[in-house]
Amino acid sequence: MAVADITSPSEEIQETSSPSSGWGRKLLIAIPYIWLLIFFLAPFVIVLKISLSDVILARPPYFPNFDISEGWQGLLAMLQAFDLENYVWLTEDTLYLNSYLSSLRIASISTLLTLAIGYPIAYAMAKAPKEWRATLLMLVILPFWTSFLIRVYAWIGILKKEGFLNYFLLWTGIIDEPLMILNTDTAIYIGIVYSYLPFMVLPLYAVLEKLDISLLEAATDLGCSPLKAFWVITLPLSLSGVWAGCFLVFIPAVGEFVIPDILGGSSTIMIGKTLWVEFFSNRDWPVASAVAILLLLMLILPIILFQKQQEKQAEASQ
Amino acid sequence: MSSNFKSRLTGTMATAIMVACAASAAHAEGTINVYNWSDYIDESVLKDFEAETGIKVNYDVFDSNEVLETKLLAGTTGYDIVVPTGSFLSRQIQAGVFQKLDKDALPNLKNMWSLVSNRTSIYDPGNAYSINYMWGTTGIGYNVEAAAKRLDGKPVDSWEIIFNPEILAKFRDCGIHILDAPTELIPAALNHLGLNPDSHNKADIEKAAALLKTIRPYVQKFHSSEYINALANGDICLAIGWSGDVFQARDRAAEADNGVTINYIIPKEGALMWFDQMAIPTDATNSKEAHMFLDYIMRPDVIAKASNYVVYANGNKASHEHLDQEVLEDSAVYPDEATMEKLYVTTPYAPKIQRIVTRAWTAVKSGQ
Numbered sequence: 067m068a069v070a071d072i073t074s075p076s077e078e079i080q081e082t083s084s085p086s087s088g089w090g091r092k093l094l095i096a097i098p099y100i101w102l103l104i105f106f107l108a109p110f111v112i113v114l115k116i117s118l119s120d121v122i123l124a125r126p127p128y129f130p131n132f133d134i135s136e137g138w139q140g141l142l143a144m145l146q147a148f149d150l151e152n153y154v155w156l157t158e159d160t161l162y163l164n165s166y167l168s169s170l171r172i173a174s175i176s177t178l179l180t181l182a183i184g185y186p187i188a189y190a191m192a193k194a195p196k197e198w199r200a201t202l203l204m205l206v207i208l209p210f211w212t213s214f215l216i217r218v219y220a221w222i223g224i225l226k227k228e229g230f231l232n233y234f235l236l237w238t239g240i241i242d243e244p245l246m247i248l249n250t251d252t253a254i255y256i257g258i259v260y261s262y263l264p265f266m267v268l269p270l271y272a273v274l275e276k277l278d279i280s281l282l283e284a285a286t287d288l289g290c291s292p293l294k295a296f297w298v299i300t301l302p303l304s305l306s307g308v309w310a311g312c313f314l315v316f317i318p319a320v321g322e323f324v325i326p327d328i329l330g331g332s333s334t335i336m337i338g339k340t341l342w343v344e345f346f347s348n349r350d351w352p353v354a355s356a357v358a359i360l361l362l363l364m365l366i367l368p369i370i371l372f373q374k375q376q377e378k379q380a381e382a383s384q
Numbered sequence: 385m386s387s388n389f390k391s392r393l394t395g396t397m398a399t400a401i402m403v404a405c406a407a408s409a410a411h412a413e414g415t416i417n418v419y420n421w422s423d424y425i426d427e428s429v430l431k432d433f434e435a436e437t438g439i440k441v442n443y444d445v446f447d448s449n450e451v452l453e454t455k456l457l458a459g460t461t462g463y464d465i466v467v468p469t470g471s472f473l474s475r476q477i478q479a480g481v482f483q484k485l486d487k488d489a490l491p492n493l494k495n496m497w498s499l500v501s502n503r504t505s506i507y508d509p510g511n512a513y514s515i516n517y518m519w520g521t522t523g524i525g526y527n528v529e530a531a532a533k534r535l536d537g538k539p540v541d542s543w544e545i546i547f548n549p550e551i552l553a554k555f556r557d558c559g560i561h562i563l564d565a566p567t568e569l570i571p572a573a574l575n576h577l578g579l580n581p582d583s584h585n586k587a588d589i590e591k592a593a594a595l596l597k598t599i600r601p602y603v604q605k606f607h608s609s610e611y612i613n614a615l616a617n618g619d620i621c622l623a624i625g626w627s628g629d630v631f632q633a634r635d636r637a638a639e640a641d642n643g644v645t646i647n648y649i650i651p652k653e654g655a656l657m658w659f660d661q662m663a664i665p666t667d668a669t670n671s672k673e674a675h676m677f678l679d680y681i682m683r684p685d686v687i688a689k690a691s692n693y694v695v696y697a698n699g700n701k702a703s704h705e706h707l708d709q710e711v712l713e714d715s716a717v718y719p720d721e722a723t724m725e726k727l728y729v730t731t732p733y734a735p736k737i738q739r740i741v742t743r744a745w746t747a748v749k750s751g752q
Contacts, residue, residue: 123479124480125456125458125479125480125481126458159743332564332605332606332750333749333750333751340746346450346453347450347738347742348735349738350735
């Protein structure tokens, strides 16, 4: 692609007419497809295959264990054993539906909270004097230099009954009894919002920073109040950043396992945890794979919506 | 079943790492890769072994049987010695995960204790695949002062404290933790109900789950390692835990000199007795060195050193003379005969029953 871009149009026509460079172009275009094939489609097919298998006591603990070396025989055995019983199983116990719904709820609320906190931060950064911006951007990225796990662990120390937060609030006299935040849904929200905030701030900042200030000046000249100017100009123009940020937070938050496991209580069920239990406690790789496939399908829907939105944005800006 | 940080978190990381490098671990000459529970050995034992044999020990730790089992079933772990608990070992042997031990290479087998070997042969017939490393019980750990105040001086000696909601409710304000281990808590509840603790009957398991649900409201957390520090710090006052772990909490509290006294009891109704077994995976590349390590571990003075350090009993009769008196004579570590009679063992669940147990446990924990 890059080669095509730097060549002038006339050269490009010449090049495409010669067969050798045509192959070169195709190869270049193929690279992202090959990438997707190896790192997305192949793992997906493997998980799909396991989700259609049965549990056995062996290594690996599922059957049929179709591998290429068995050739058609192996494929035939696989087809003969084909059934969707692992998927049917998921519909028979409300645990799975509840886990999916609970995950969606927690991810949605967390995303909205992250947006509510991230937008003002990104806005302030974009409005800050130019010489400060690089430093501010650095400050947003800085937490990534520490392990995600350690940062989540640190919240235990802050939120627990004898933690910093309770000490501080008791000391100031705001509360008389220590707050029980750790091991509740509130702790999960705090953990997710904290961990994913940079993913919300960065795309928002990228959009807001490029915003044409002359539009706002024009609005002010025409008698628009700053608040109204924000509503009719800044916000609509930053929507692509809002979408990008929301999906960068929402999608990983749905499948989140570490944060609810460390900060959440045992009464919170999320799909990541349910998947863990299937895989480790029940040793049921096929059902665990079926849960994962359904989760993936569930997340593809918002991604498609996001793509549509992006296309619309692109068309509108042309 | 020891360890301080048996949190599932490490499990998660281990899984991620497992997926990332399932076929890892280089096998240099004169190396063994040992995979044991965290905080389950005196490190000097490993150093002494290296000094004596010249074999380098790569020592790695895990924190739950589930994590170990998933690695073993995925295959090509790169480990030469692993330490599953009996009931898990039994199933793993059936799955063809382990190689038979070459008993000619293990002259120190003569030191082993028939009382333990007889029980471990339930899981590993003839002890063909494994040797016992440590064994212990799943009982009650408690804060002595807090319990005395709440029980009007009556001793803590019965599962009633846990399974009678009226008594348990008295401990709610000071904090109660329970192991996140369904395969141990369901048997404990069954035992309390007067049923066979090793029952694999669906109706029985549901009765046990119903009992556990009645005590759920008073439990602060289901977790398998946090209770050690929580007991020692005085954050909680009651826990169902593993013997050696509670002793570690006791020792930490004593070291901190924070006015907290922790004790561990095997309730009079009996408790689960479990065995952590050392075994060699079929795909181990350093089988000869692994046998040397097992034989070294079975030396009376070596295993005694480890037991003195982790305060778990071992399956080595000859080691008794090398044990610290307070370890050997503590009936909560080495139970007397009367207590031993009441200890029970469990066998692995079939996949369908395992699913019922796991589901019941999820229902107990989440209220769903």
